[in-house]
Amino acid sequence: MRKRATAREVAEAAGVSKWTVIRAFTPGASIAEESKRKVLEAAAALNYTPNLLARSLATNSTNQVAVFVDDFANPQKLPFLETLTERLQAEELVAVLININTHFDHVHALLHADQRQVDAVILFGTAFRSETLSDLQLGRGTPPMFVLARDSQIEGVPAVTCDAELALREIVDHLFERGYRRPGFMTGATVLSTALRRRQHFVDFWKEKGVDGVSVFSAEKYSADAGAEAVRSYLKQTDPADRVDVLMCENDILALGAMDEIRGRFGLRVPEDMAVVGFDNYELCGSSAYSLTTYEQPRQEMVEVIVGMVTGQLEPETVTLPGALIVRQST
Amino acid sequence: MRKRATAREVAEAAGVSKWTVIRAFTPGASIAEESKRKVLEAAAALNYTPNLLARSLATNSTNQVAVFVDDFANPQKLPFLETLTERLQAEELVAVLININTHFDHVHALLHADQRQVDAVILFGTAFRSETLSDLQLGRGTPPMFVLARDSQIEGVPAVTCDAELALREIVDHLFERGYRRPGFMTGATVLSTALRRRQHFVDFWKEKGVDGVSVFSAEKYSADAGAEAVRSYLKQTDPADRVDVLMCENDILALGAMDEIRGRFGLRVPEDMAVVGFDNYELCGSSAYSLTTYEQPRQEMVEVIVGMVTGQLEPETVTLPGALIVRQST
DNA sequence: TTTCTGTTTGCTACCGGGTGCAAACAGGTG
DNA sequence: CACCTGTTTGCACCCGGTAGCAAACAGAAA
Known part of the structure; x- marks a missing residue:
């Protein structure tokens, strides 16, 4: 197992100095056609390519x-x-x-x-x-x-x-238009600014529509299981008459977990009994098993x-x- | 925006040579307690840490x-x-x-x-x-x-x-035991050895059970959509009486897409009309919406x-x- | 032939560390 | 105090490139 060839070795083989070798590998460098050819030939024979590590050290990038x-x-x-x-x-x-x-x-x-x-x-x-x-x-x-x-x-x-403001405005507009009036919001565990922003916008825009009091509850973390569990404890604790009619989840994974729980364990229908909205437009959201309304980020x-x-x-x-x-x- | 401090600078500040500085940062190097302390102090003051790039170049790792x-x-x-x-x-x-x-x-x-x-x-x-x-x-x-x-x-x-052999054996045993006798296999597009192995084992083990002729068809690529499409064309082209009673998909994503299509567009029941098996045990496979039988890799x-x-x-x-x-x- | 100009090439110094050896410096012993 | 041994420290050189200057080498003009 030989080591990589270096510029010096190529130089020797081509009968030039190592700086000429380097010039052959530097686009736009001042070098004669003839010597460039010689160098590239020798380099090919020795399988030489510049060492990016050394270059990084020298160029500081x-x-x-x-x-x-x-x-x-x-x-x-x-x-x-x-x-x-x-x-x-x-x-x-x-x-x-x-x-x-x-x-x-x-x-x-x-x-x-x-x-x-x-x-x-x-x-x-x-x-x-x-x-x-x-x-x-x-x-x-x-x-x-x-x-x-x-x-x-x-x-x-x-x-x-x-754009969280725009996103949440579009979502709330859509939900309002569809006739939902008892919104809920499920956050992930961590107290992140992005999460807080989304929640805040959600609450604010509903307020603008004259709907106060968004139910907010939190999952343990950002996973389907955690979303399911959060919904479970919410549904258990909440009188059916008081339940939200639409649940916005901070991301799709929470939403998918929530949907499973709503339909599976509680036998409720989505969206008739409770609508669900996610965020991200993860691939499986579009599947017919879920068909989740969501918001796509401009990736x-x-x-x-x-x-x-x-x-x-x-x-x-x-x-x-x-x-x-x-x-x-x-x- | 100052540059990173170097060993030389720390050496000057501590009144030693740069090699002593390096020794202070080399575990197990021969250096006096006293000078190590001095160096570390100076290093802390200058916010020095060794440059891993330079180290990589010198140590060749x-x-x-x-x-x-x-x-x-x-x-x-x-x-x-x-x-x-x-x-x-x-x-x-x-x-x-x-x-x-x-x-x-x-x-x-x-x-x-x-x-x-x-x-x-x-x-x-x-x-x-x-x-x-x-x-x-x-x-x-x-x-x-x-x-x-x-x-x-x-x-x-x-x-x-x-272990593909073990995995497929377990899967086929399980399916045989459950009474399935008309197996199908969906591959992804690429002709990969791993895919071929899985398929081959699947076919072989069914043959061992006395079941010949596994229906094999292929998706365009490894995605839910491609899986759905492959199933769609299969179901369209195949007489209901001739359809497979269990479909093994090369991975979960194909399986989830397939399941959607089987249940959604064709209104068939899983597993009654057609059972589905995936591979990988991706998180959402466990959701009640899918509840997909699959095989977990020992990640x-x-x-x-x-x-x-x-x-x-x-x-x-x-x-x-x-x-x-x-x-x-x-x- | 000399001078000038532009191209090509070589060289020194450097990027920021690591290695192995030799010198310097202990401290203990005879 | 000389001598030996073990620790600590400094040094030359290396890792494989890059930058910028100066010398060498053209070819053309004077």
Whole structure:
């Protein structure tokens, strides 16, 4: 098992200096046709390609972007990751996927990303308090950070999100139009700004319509089971006459779990007895088994904008993009 | 925006040489308590941490593992990615997620991984022909490769998979026991060895039971829609009397799509008119809306084994691990 | 032939660390 | 005090590239 060939070795083989070899591999460098040919031949023979690690060290740019993820329960992450990696790779960048969990928190991860000299950090659906950041005493050499699909709570860290206000307005309009008047909202466990925003808008817009008192309850976490359990305890505790007639869930996974429980264990009909709305438009929402009304985030555009900011083609600033209401049978 | 502090700067601040600084950050290095304290103090003041990029270049090990993924339609990838990144991070390794697609194929990706000097490449659910590898003329300096959750078709590249033979035997035994006698099998589009293996075992085991002639048809790709469409055309073309009484799908996503179509558009009952079996035990399979009988891959163990091989704690060799049949209402 | 200008090439210095050896510095012993 | 041994520290050189300057080499003009 031989090692990779180096520029020096190629230089020797081609009878030139190592700098000429490097020029042959630098687009637009000043090099004679003849020597370029010689070098490329020798390089091909030795199977030489430049070592990106060494290049990164010298140029101070790794072409690597750290992507922090902390919630793998939401299947919506997967298409996002697909789009994100694809766009990054189109820009010659590569994603370093960092799993934020109890053993590896944001501070750890950020330090790590900094030590690896990544060009940028994308907080994909994760967020941390600004104190965490200042704890690090970073913010000087730190790679630029961007938040994707969640509000940024940190000064100077832009976020790219789906327009929650618009989304919730469309949803509430739709529900009002369909005649629902006793709305409920199910949140996930964590007290996240994005979640709070959605809830707040939901409550506010109903108030605008003259409907006060949205029932709000919370699931343990963002999973189908947790959604089911939250609905179960709600339905058990609530007199049938007092029940909501439409339940908006913070994301699709909660909604699907909720729907199962509503129809399965309680034998209620969706949407006749209780309508359900989700958020994200996860693939299976469209299946005839669920046919869930939901709201689609503009994934492609969000990714394009954030990658644009990462590459510097776009000004880094918080951007909210309009999504699309997908009306199905569940409302 | 200052740059990161370097060992040299810390050395100056602490009044020692840069090598002493490095020793202070090298576990087990020979350094006096007193100077270590001085160095660490100075380092803390300057917010110094070693530059992993430079270290990688010098030590010839990046602690990065490239993970190739080419099928983001299967939500099962997500929990696998979660487990994988978690285990890798526990070993001080980090995953570089590479999206294999038409714009960025295996050859490209492998070359890239090699140029970045990753410590290993994990082909997660992807596979390529050995000719592709030899095309590259690599195999000398190339990082060691491992295949996860798919058969390896390449000599010397070990794979960690779920035991397909055992799985299919259990499934067929279960189905036979339940009285099904007209089995069908739905594959995804691609002609993958893993798919072929599953199908072959399925056919073989039925033959052992005295049941010849398994109906086999194929979906366009691995998605719920494709599964639905494949079933639609099958049901349209097949006389009700000739239809299979149980349909095994190559993975859960196909199965869920198939189930939707069977029940929704054709108004058939599952499992009475046609039973359905999936593969993977994706979270939503357990929901009451589907309650799909499926087979769970031993995710945790598979990941542990492959990470063990990556770190060198385990001998690199092809390993198949037993999964578990999950019997639900769909059979 | 000399001079000038533009291209090509080589070189030094550097990116931020790691390795192995040799010198310097202990502390204990004869 | 010389001597030996073990620890600590400094150093030259290396990892594989990149940047920018200066020398060498053209070819054309004077």
